[in-house]
Amino acid sequence: EIVLTQSPGTLSLSPGERATLSCRASQSVSSSYLAWYQQKPGQAPRLLIYGASSRATGIPDRFSGSGSGTDFTLTISRLEPEDFAVYYCQQYGSSPTFGGGTKVEIK
């Protein structure tokens, strides 16, 4: 099983700032099969990024994904009020697993 470790656990930022979230895998993720999801309280997760860097339908271009192998990054270029949420990475190159999440909170 591939273990995904997300850091930091919590990110305290102000609207308009840049957010950089990290996801590290215990072994190489096949074919960059890495996704990012956003989850708000009481809601289901929403797909943001798939294939490490492709934005899902309807996702604003302030969200971008990068990385390969074992190190991946989600960047939110300028935080909007609706972006404060928990973010999860997921690998689906083998039996799917999720990271523990990063909470982006208002500073």
Next chain:
Amino acid sequence: QVQLVQSGAEVKKPGASVKVSCKASGYTFTSYGISWVRQAPGQGLEWMGWISAYNGNTNYAQKLQGRVTMTTDTSTSTAYMELRSLRSDDTAVYYCARGWELLDAFDIWGQGTMVTVSS
């Protein structure tokens, strides 16, 4: 619009079984698979398994093997997840999510079903 609508909340006693449904609409059901993901209160996401709506092939998470069964009814475009021998640590919100195949991201999610296991 494309959506997955799940059945309502359940309360079960330890040792019982629960069956959660997930009705798909707005797309060709048999062209995709359905994964099930659960989230214990205040915790992260755990993948439980996947079923192909095309041919019924399944792939279950190792830790749930023997306790979980996933099925589909193509006549009603509905997927089901049954979990047996429930324990208190099975208390969670259970989500269904659409993926093209087993190794795919989940682009559409159901609203979630809260399952509480308590004596």
